[in-house]
Amino acid sequence: MSAPNKSFDPVEVTTLSPEALAGFVADALQAFAHAANLDELKEARLAHIGDRSALALANREVGALPPAAKADAGKRIGQARGQVNQALEARTAELEAARDAALLVEESVDVTTVMPATRGGRHPLTTIQEQVADVFIALGYRVAEGPEIEAEWLNFDALNIAPNHPARTMQDTFFVGNEDSGVVLRTHTSPVQIRSMLTQQPPIYVICPGRVFRTDELDATHSPVFHQVEALVIDKGITMADLKGTLDHFASSMFGEGIVTRLRPSYFPFTEPSAEVDLQCFVCRGASIDNPEAVCRTCRSEGWIEWGGCGMVNPKVLVACGIDPEEFSGFAFGMGLERTLMFRHGITDMRDMVEGDVRFTRAFGLGV
Amino acid sequence: MKVPVSWLRDYVAIPESLSGRDVAELLVGVGFEVEGVETVGDVRGALVVGRVQAIEELEGFKKPIRFCQVEVGPSNGHVDTPGIRGIICGARNFAEGDLVIIALPGTTLPGDFTIGTRETYGRISDGMICSQRELGLGDDHDGIMILPAGSATPGDDAFPILGLGDEVLDIAVTPDRGYALSIRGIAREVAIAQGIPFTDPADALPELPESSGTPVDVDSEDRAACDLIVLRTLENFNPAAPTPDFIKSRLAAVGVRSISFAVDVTNYVMFELGQPLHAFDADKITGKIRVRRALAGEKLETLDHVVRELSNEDLLIADDSGALSLAGIMGGLTSEISESTTRVVIEAAHFDAVDAAKSSRRHKLSSEASRRFERGVDRMLAPVASARAAELLIQYGGATYVGLAGVETAPDLVHVSFDPEHPSRVAGRSYDVSATKATLVALGCHIDDSKSPWDVRVPTWRPDLSTSIDLVEEVIRIDGYNNVPTRLPVAPKGSGYTAKQKLLRRSGLFLAGRGLVEVRNYPFMGQAEFDNLELASDATRRHALKLANPLSDEQPFMRTTLLPGLFAALTRNTSRGFADAALFEIASVSLPTPAQPATGITNPPRPSVSGRPSENDIAQLEALLPAQPTYVSAVLATGMWNDAIELVVSLASELGVDVTVRAADIAPWHPGRCAQIILGDRVIGTAGEISPRVNENFGLPKRTVAFEVDLDVLVLHANVTPSAPRIWTFPIAKEDIALVVAKDVAASDVMETVRQAAGELLEDIRLFDVYEGAQVPEGHKSLAFALRFRAADRTLSADEVAEARQAGIVAAAAQFGATLR
């Protein structure tokens, strides 16, 4: 601080001169600009606008000025301080942004190091049963179930397969206990249909997925334990047209819009008329027939894939279940699910579905 | 059934333009499955008929050789010898004047063997005289083929004569269509499919000479099982008569070996008409032939050289000396046609289908005859077929006709009452009534349409047609299934999946979501697996149903636990390099009651199918079956004992079920690391670490862990509509306490005691640490619990929290001697 200004001549207070103030401001601005980080900026702030800075000292001189000069000098110094503070604020924002950006760079990671967790999976035979059931639940059907160890009467007799019917030997049956025990491992899911008819009055619209058994050795295309899905409809006025329409709906729901089925006459004791169901090839849609340019492996260029069996429920079956064939009629159809999976997913060996290798099942995920 | 197209042409005028493949398509169109079409004989080039004009025997070679001058027709001869070729031949079974088959030079025989003109044995051989084997027509290599004298002219094309180039369809016949196991039956279907006339070979009885003696007599003692049997006796049969080539080649085409002329004739007529026939040596028959049931203890050696113990249910053809043949199945050895047979009896009968099926099954003997009788043979065919056989034996075997003996019960001709609108109602479209009538007539039906409904007499060769719906199927089949329209029926509104179905799905999703992989194992297990599980000898899980005919004697039982299958699948995966495999299965097990023996009962109830069985009948059927609950089980190769328990508890919690656990000692688990899963007061499963011994027995990774739970019970108790909790928002007060208790005190019991005592301010309590070691006394452990307190309506004061916490500690101290650490 200068000595008291006796002569009241502002010019004598050199620190308040416009030139001096301009110098202080320039020094401060330069120091801020040179500060490379927030720490250096803090030092520059203390040096240039702190209590002992030239500006602060100059500010104190104002108090000693005569009233006439006070206003003028006060204004000057206020402007100088405003200019410095503004610069400080701007530089602070700049350096803070730089600091934050540097931090983010520093925290960056290699995002390609992430590996998926070991996956669980549901067996495709489980999920295809659900998928089929979903189609029919949407139509208003019920999913019916029955035991795998089944009464022979329900598996055969009630289905118009009399004890010495050739069809009994066609379906190589596992007998439980002994061959006359009346108990078998069900050879098809049809006994579930019988159970439905015994417990429910028509109209009956059911779908019966499940595990069935025949005495075949396991190889690439056979398994003694396999899965079927069967449908049964009993109602007034049900015709073969209803059967065909339902099969076509099923085919297009599972394999794509427009995919249809065709029927070839066949024989099953529990249906009459009976038919084999062929599925239009969902890969080539028939374009491979007689076309060596477009060989189709899914249908072996035949355009159709053998899918299952079907027919109109034999009136004898209705009678055995206490349903009046004069009042009601119905249809039934059934498909092998292993086979369906094999041609849908290109599975070439039945054993893959049996062995439980985690690689196989994981590929199918949790199902849809 | 193999069907040569040329044979079909005997009865139906198939247009020449149709190939075998076209005929196959026709049959497919009316519902036959044609598995293949093959061409007979891989011969390319020229085969002609030749007549041996002169034979020159060549001497001085290792074997006798003939140089033959053969007439081969004007256009086929050698340029220097018009109409004649010189051919070297090593066979000696022919004479001058015989008609033979000549392969001209340039012709290629099966085996890619091309005939050329070559010099051999000092002569020029200009073609080849063929044997049956060289033409790929059979194994007969005794000598060259000789055609019946006068049956052809030298120079004739031999292809049609030999059936070469004929196409053979392989048709899969469904078990209801016995008639289709014959050329007659298939020819009729081809005629119907193509809309062309059919000549039924069974329409007219072949004309036989007058009877000339006393035929072998016959009787049927069981008219229910055999309502018709006819015997035709012939004598002066030449046992050395060769089988004519057309019969040989047709039998070869249908896949039957030529045996002797008489036997070949019976087979030929069976394939032609569908009637099984049997030929006996009449001189080996004692007295009268009878159809009767076998006597207990009776035996018969059948043609396959098996001595069969007969049952008194077996139907026999017998004579006064005993059994001659198993009726409708197979002949016996003693009365077989031999090389010296001159008197022949042709037997043709109609046997009951069920009887034939039973005998065939009883003796595990399926023959061409039994296949036909099981499926039903035309009731009217026996006299015709036996006459046809006699005709052939007379014509080609020099036999003379002795006469006919037979018995029959008048047939029941089947009449069906048929509404011509019935097919329309079944198919969902309308069928023209006159077309329907034409179809039924073509099938062989006789229709009286003056009545309404029609009276339809079905043909005797179609025992499968006995009701109106059977005729409906024929009408729709012949018209074509492709002509049936499509319509999607509208089901009544449904209620979707049952809760159980949804919860089973959710259980699988939960476990797979936790990283486990689902497997679907076979439900079979064996004695070794029960033992390897270290089950006590009286363990209920050893009481399993046994299959009468298991695929493997190692695994004859139906599983009572899912674990062995999972263990096998786990070791399969670990051995393939998936050391961290974790598997689960959701499937049923079978748990017979003590009253249900493993080997089953006999004489089970068999309700009538003529109406709905009574509730009592149904209950009796159900009583035959074991309980078959759905279990869920899992094995983890690299888990800890607690992971197995945690999975079960979490799964239960996912289903809204609170289960508790308590220590247990249950095989196959580790006795110190095994928990029973308890729901209410019921044990529903087990979880923990598998015992080291069982690990070793199954070759499992060390410290494999597993659980098995009755999923049906979990699902039954599932809370599918949980109440929403009230969400209180006043501040929480957290307190941790560590309680020292004796080692054998269950943490869950301590926690429950603290929970009860701390009262309703306690919102939650969790065990977060268990410590054993230097900081606690020997034989003790420290259980650290995190307690969370909250009130519904206020911020708790420190005093309130301290009081509740203290209440818990005091109760634990009182109950378990717990001390605060």
Ligand SMILES: [Zn+2]
């Ligand atoms: Zn295709």
